[in-house]
Amino acid sequence: MSYFRANIELLDGYMPGEQPTDPSVIKLNTNENPYPPSPAVLRAIAAVTPEQLRRYPHPLGNPFRDVAARHFGVTRDHIICGNGMDDILNLTVRAFSGPEAALAYPVPTYTLYAVLGAIQASVVREVPWKRDYGLPIDELVQADGRVTYLANPNAPTGTLVPFEQVRTLAERLRGVLCIDEAYVDFADQDCMELARSRDNVLVMRTMSKGYALAGLRFGFAVGHPDLIAGLMKVKDSYNVDAVAIAAASAALTDQEYFRQTRDRIVRERRRLAEALAGLGLDTLPSQSNFLFTRFERPPAGQVYESLKARGILVRYFNSPGISDRIRITVGTPEQNDALIAALKDLLR
Ligand SMILES: Cc1ncc(COP(=O)(O)O)c(C=O)c1O
Numbered sequence: 302m303s304y305f306r307a308n309i310e311l312l313d314g315y316m317p318g319e320q321p322t323d324p325s326v327i328k329l330n331t332n333e334n335p336y337p338p339s340p341a342v343l344r345a346i347a348a349v350t351p352e353q354l355r356r357y358p359h360p361l362g363n364p365f366r367d368v369a370a371r372h373f374g375v376t377r378d379h380i381i382c383g384n385g386m387d388d389i390l391n392l393t394v395r396a397f398s399g400p401e402a403a404l405a406y407p408v409p410t411y412t413l414y415a416v417l418g419a420i421q422a423s424v425v426r427e428v429p430w431k432r433d434y435g436l437p438i439d440e441l442v443q444a445d446g447r448v449t450y451l452a453n454p455n456a457p458t459g460t461l462v463p464f465e466q467v468r469t470l471a472e473r474l475r476g477v478l479c480i481d482e483a484y485v486d487f488a489d490q491d492c493m494e495l496a497r498s499r500d501n502v503l504v505m506r507t508m509s510k511g512y513a514l515a516g517l518r519f520g521f522a523v524g525h526p527d528l529i530a531g532l533m534k535v536k537d538s539y540n541v542d543a544v545a546i547a548a549a550s551a552a553l554t555d556q557e558y559f560r561q562t563r564d565r566i567v568r569e570r571r572r573l574a575e576a577l578a579g580l581g582l583d584t585l586p587s588q589s590n591f592l593f594t595r596f597e598r599p600p601a602g603q604v605y606e607s608l609k610a611r612g613i614l615v616r617y618f619n620s621p622g623i624s625d626r627i628r629i630t631v632g633t634p635e636q637n638d639a640l641i642a643a644l645k646d647l648l649r
Pocket of ligand 1: 331332384385386387388411452455456481483506507508509515519520
């Protein structure tokens with residue numbers, strides 16, 4: 302007999318991308334930022350005092366909430382901090398869904414939603430995207446989740462649903478709409494306005510991608526104070542630490558640095574997409590810091606293995622509907638050049 306609940310016993314668990322220890326590997330597999338975080342972040346970390354480490358941090362992360370409130374034009378009460386956005390996702394799944402309360406989302410998408418739903422023994426309703434990754438509004442409304450997740454831009458496709466369609470979905474849903482904007486820093490639009498104006502929308506952000514702080518673990522959500530107050534009841538007492546609060550606050554404050562590195566990545570995204578098109582490859586239109594590219598000969602799984610053998614790591618999902626594509630994080634110009642050269646060779 303197992304000690305675990307049946308749903309945990311059956312669970313495969315979330316499978317994170319590989320983190321190789323060899324520093325010479327060109328790592329284009331987990332959508333990290335290829336540039337370091339702002340120098341202001343390192344200064345903020347160095348300025349943390351022994352007294353700050355001896356004491357517990359602010360339980361709600363208020364120093365960060367105040368910086369974010371000014372940045373997004375909301376109040377501190379509209380913001381909850383998390384140990385990465387994954388922590389925020391976990392909180393929302395636990396707060397809104399369960400065996401009697403469905404969780405819905407379009408697929409394919411970020412696979413953590415399914416894992417968290419399974420842990421919570423929630424009713425999970427997966428709705429296929431429309432052709433070309435259009436938003437299946439009617440089908441999601443019919444799925445009637447107490448909570449609906451929308452990764453926008455979506456992962457692993459990189460595609461973006463226009464604001465007006467997201468607004469229509471939010472208006473028609475009876476439950477909460479959680480908009481996962483992990484990659485929005487690289488997109489032409491965001492849905493923060495819905496978090497300010499509606500009582501059933503949470504916009505979730507991470508400092509891992511646009512702010513180059515994946516190792517720090519800091520995410521947050523913005524929404525109506527009633528939603529935020531409910532989530533506060535579910536979180537760990539001190540879910541963000543003193544170092545992370547200081548570093549994330551410094552990163553969000555340094556918008557000049559953020560814009561410079563973001564613009565470089567967006568320029569490289571365009572150049573890499575053009576180079577892939579030049580090799581005759583089909584890539585979905587991306588509003589994120591990665592590209593989702595189709596391979597026929599050799600097939601995607603083989604391309605993944607061959608690149609890995611050459612010291613270039615990309616992400617391959619052997620799952621229905623997407624097993625013919627590879628997800629490639631946009632790297633530095635030199636990393637992208639190495640990838641393009643390797644692909645030219647492989648496709649010859
Ligand atoms: C769509 C999406 N949402 C959320 C996250 C989690 O971000 P964090 O690093 O803040 O936990 C990721 C991470 O890759 C992601 O791809």
